[in-house]
Amino acid sequence: MASYSEYMKSRKEKDLAFFFGETKKMTNKYFSFKRVVDDDNIIIITNNIKTIKGSFVMMVDNNKVIYLKDWQVRPIHNYGADINAYAVKLNRKYWKVYTFKSDFEDMAFEKEETFDDLMAVAIEQDEENMPVALGHMG
Numbered sequence: 001m002a003s004y005s006e007y008m009k010s011r012k013e014k015d016l017a018f019f020f021g022e023t024k025k026m027t028n029k030y031f032s033f034k035r036v037v038d039d040d041n042i043i044i045i046t047n048n049i050k051t052i053k054g055s056f057v058m059m060v061d062n063n064k065v066i067y068l069k070d071w072q073v074r075p076i077h078n079y080g081a082d083i084n085a086y087a088v089k090l091n092r093k094y095w096k097v098y099t100f101k102s103d104f105e106d107m108a109f110e111k112e113e114t115f116d117d118l119m120a121v122a123i124e125q126d127e128e129n130m131p132v133a134l135g136h137m138g
Helices: 004-020 115-128
Strands: 023-025 031-033 036-038 041-046 049-052 055-061 064-068 073-078 083-091 097-099
Touching: 004 023, 004 031, 004 083, 036 115, 041 115, 049 064, 055 097
Parallel strands: none
Antiparallel strands: 023 031, 036 041, 041 083, 049 055, 055 064, 064 097, 073 083
């Protein structure tokens, strides 16, 4: 019978593989991953995440959001780059924008972001390939 710590390590590895796909371990804590999975699936790192009535949303305009499921969002960080953000899995086929009556006060967008705009961001992030670790910094 495996110990509890071995079980938890196995669980963490399975969760990483489910969310990020193939990862490359950089240190015990940090890893890198491919942001562009295919033409319809990407994983981006962003701070445009809010919680509204217990649900994660990603803001794409001053009053527009994409509702996300819990399994589409993971808190991540990079201590060296001073990044505290979220990794978000997005799929072109399930891209549905919801409009709120009023603008969000803490964000300002020049134009509405589309899936293709975020695909370009994912490509840039892939080129940079910054390693990240799960969880937010304290």
